[in-house]
Amino acid sequence: MPIFMDRHDVSESVTAEIVAQLHQQDLKIQHKFGCxxxxxxxxxxxxxxxxLIEAPSENSIKEMHKNAHGEVPHQVIEVDAGIVESFLGRIQDPEKAKNTDLNIINDPAFRTIMVIEFVRHSVKGNGAQVLNIADLMNEIKSGFEGSVVKQYRNQxxxxxxxxSKAVTCALEISAGTLGSGMDKNYGFDRLxxxxxxxxxxxxxxxxxEDAIKLAERMLFATEADISISTEVKELYRSENFNQFVETDQVLVLTPDDELFLTRLVDFIEEKWQNADLRVEDFQQYLGVSKSQLYRKTIHLTGKSPSAFLMSYRLNMALKMxxxxxxxxSEIAFGAGFNSPSYFSKCFRRKYGIMPSGYLGAYAE
Incomplete structure (x- = not known):
């Protein structure tokens, strides 16, 4: 049976005790709805x-809540139990809350999310890199109480x-001080x-999804070693006597930066395969002047709008x-290039190898 997570936005007067009472009311009738x-x-x-509820459907959860106490959730999504446990540390009641009459749990689900990208442009890796990343994952867990939710090919x-532990961990990773026998970038060109x-x-x-997507977009779009959202900075300051780590390697995005970056990448993700896409199309979608578009794009990405689009297309072509x-040829046209020869020229300029050479080496 699938597992779902729902969200309830409650009023200011609601306490942990009240939520525990509502939960108990759910448990009393949950069997009637197969939950x-x-x-x-x-x-x-x-x-x-x-x-977190095991249930036959989203609607059964809403009906259970409605009949138990009337507090219908604002949203319900299907989740994977293993992923939930990796993010939040548990899929059952915490031990300290068990065996009590009311079972009060005042445990927030708010988390700081970190995405680490290992950028490598060479065509082959080696075993040492894999071992280094394994060492890094162990130290993230043991030294900073971080939970590695997923390991992708390069993330x-x-x-x-x-x-605070997330930011400190990031600074140490970037400095190359974690893991035994690692160099600064853990065997990759860039981190x-x-x-x-x-x-x-x-x-x-x-x-x-929102937190992960913003982190991934900051990684791709900005040139900083470490990119941090405004909320993370303010939370760090609240935990550290109103102080923040000010270094050249850290870029803090303002709320306006985050909004602009989100809308910019939303547009590119929708239109990047269109070979006729022009800067004027960016202006129209984002509702900014040409000078504003260039100024904000260069401030955030270090590239002009057209160069940023080119970088995105080449990145997607690399994945293809x-x-x-x-x-x-199919990949070139699929990535929004007008000709395979121009695609190959741009690809070699960025990655130092022709697409045919990369494809042949990767297929070995």
Whole structure:
């Protein structure tokens, strides 16, 4: 049976005790709707509650809540139990809350999210790099209480309860001081880190989707070693006597920066395969003048709008080559280039190898 997580935005008067009482009312009638409540999280400061429930459908959860106490969730998403446990540390009630009459759980589901990207332009890796990343994951867990949620080909997705530990971890990773026998970039050409924060259910289909997407976009778009959202900076300051780490390697995005970057990448993700895309199309979609577009894009990405689009297309073409989604010509046109020869020229300029050479080496 599938597992779901729901979100309840509660009023200022709601306490952890009240949420525990509502949860108990759910448990009393859950069998009538085929549901089984696994656990819940409550954030006193943000006034949010999240329930983890095994159920036949989203509607059965809503009906259970409606009949138990009338507090219907604002959103319900299907989740993977293993992913939930990696992000939040548990899928059952915490031990300290068990065997009590009311079972009060005042445990927020808010997390600091870190995405680490290992950028490598050479065509082959080696075993030492894999071992180094394994060492890094162990030290993130043991030294900073971070939980590695996923490991992609060139990325790690990590969840932290403490924003201070997340930021400190990022600084040490960037400095190359974690892991035995590692060089600064852990065997890769470049290492970049994006740090955001958020709650698991935000109106999207996937858990922590907003926070993860912003972190990944900061990684791709900015040139900084470490990119941090405004919320992460403010939370760090609140935990550290109003102080923040000010270094050249850290870029803090303002709320306006985050909004502009989100809309810019949303547009590119929708239109990047259109070979006729022009700067004027960016202006029209974003509702800014040409000078504003250039100023903000260069400030955030270090590139002009057209250069940023080119970088995105080449990045997507690289993935298409790795996944062997067609021959060189098909990938070139699929990535929004007018000709395979121009694509090959641009690809070689960025990655130092022709697409055919990369495709051949990657297929070995």
């Amino acid at each position: 089984r409540g696994l656990t819940y999280w409550f954030d006193e400061s943000r006034k949010m509650a999240f329930c 790690l997705l990590v969840s932290f309860k403490s924003v 970049k880190i994006g740090i955001t924060s958020g709650v698991p259910v935000t109106g999207k289909d996937s858990i922590f 080559l790795e996944e062997q989604k067609g021959n060189i």
